[in-house]
Amino acid sequence: EAQVTQNPRYLITVTGKKLTVTCSQNMNHEYMSWYRQDPGLGLRQIYYSMNVEVTDKGDVPEGYKVSRKEKRNFPLILESPSPNQTSLYFCASSFSGMNTEAFFGQGTRLTVV
Amino acid sequence: AQSVAQPEDQVNVAEGNPLTVKCTYSVSGNPYLFWYVQYPNRGLQFLLKYITGDNLVKGSYGFEAEFNKSQTSFHLKKPSALVSDSALYFCAVRGYGQNFVFGPGTRLSVLP
Numbered sequence: 001e002a003q004v005t006q007n008p009r010y011l012i013t014v015t016g017k018k019l020t021v022t023c024s025q026n027m028n029h030e031y032m033s034w035y036r037q038d039p040g041l042g043l044r045q046i047y048y049s050m051n052v053e054v055t056d057k058g059d060v061p062e063g064y065k066v067s068r069k070e071k072r073n074f075p076l077i078l079e080s081p082s083p084n085q086t087s088l089y090f091c092a093s094s095f096s097g098m099n100t101e102a103f104f105g106q107g108t109r110l111t112v113v
Numbered sequence: 114a115q116s117v118a119q120p121e122d123q124v125n126v127a128e129g130n131p132l133t134v135k136c137t138y139s140v141s142g143n144p145y146l147f148w149y150v151q152y153p154n155r156g157l158q159f160l161l162k163y164i165t166g167d168n169l170v171k172g173s174y175g176f177e178a179e180f181n182k183s184q185t186s187f188h189l190k191k192p193s194a195l196v197s198d199s200a201l202y203f204c205a206v207r208g209y210g211q212n213f214v215f216g217p218g219t220r221l222s223v224l225p
Contacts, residue, residue: 004156031211033212033213035215041217042203042215042216042217042218043157043203043215043218045212045213045214045215050210050211056212058212090156090157092157092213094213097211098143098145098207098211099145099162099164099207101162102147102157102159102213103159104149104156104157104158105156106155106156107154107155107156
């Protein structure tokens with residue numbers, strides 16, 4: 001089954017404790033992206049990647065890191081999480097053609113206390 | 114730079130009535146436009162897209178969207194709303210650098 005898989009689905013952590021949210025897709029997509037969703041603010045892009053070893057900042061990259069060492073994986077790293085990073089996070093992927101839609105993971109609900 | 118606006122935070126409609134969720138966009142070059150739906154505690158699901166050709170695009174679950182180049186709009190429509198259509202709807206454009214830009218979302222409530 002074609003899918004984007006995020007792990008974990010739910011995470012509660014403490015301020016300053018490094019964490020990684022994994023994202024993996026099995027569709028051989030070139031493009032991958034991370035978004036955060038907050039009430040009243042819609043979807044805001046954090047980082048995106050057009051292909052292996054190519055990453056770019058989105059609208060809200062501060063406090064986050066990403067890497068794209070393999071085509072299928074695009075982990076999101078929070079080196080020192082803070083409470084304002086409490087949010088619902090989504091990973092998405094698509095082929096690189098302009099006319100192709102993105103597929104989304106099920107989301108990761110992160111709470112930083 | 115490309116942008117997407119969804120002028121209504123909330124749309125309420127009675128079951129069985131037609132529904133419209135509005136979207137306007139700004140992009141340089143040809144627009145590639147998408148609609149997604151998000152049900153509670155779920156990821157975004159693709160509904161339909163406009164690439165080129167016919168201005169009326171049909172998609173999943175009976176939804177369709179009308180592209181209007183002169184008004185830079187891409188409104189989502191359904192002839193007869195169902196209570197199960199209640200969800201959060203996002204319009205998106207794929208533009209510069211092949212990146213996706215999403216609108217803020219519109220919450221649709223279909224009342225029985």
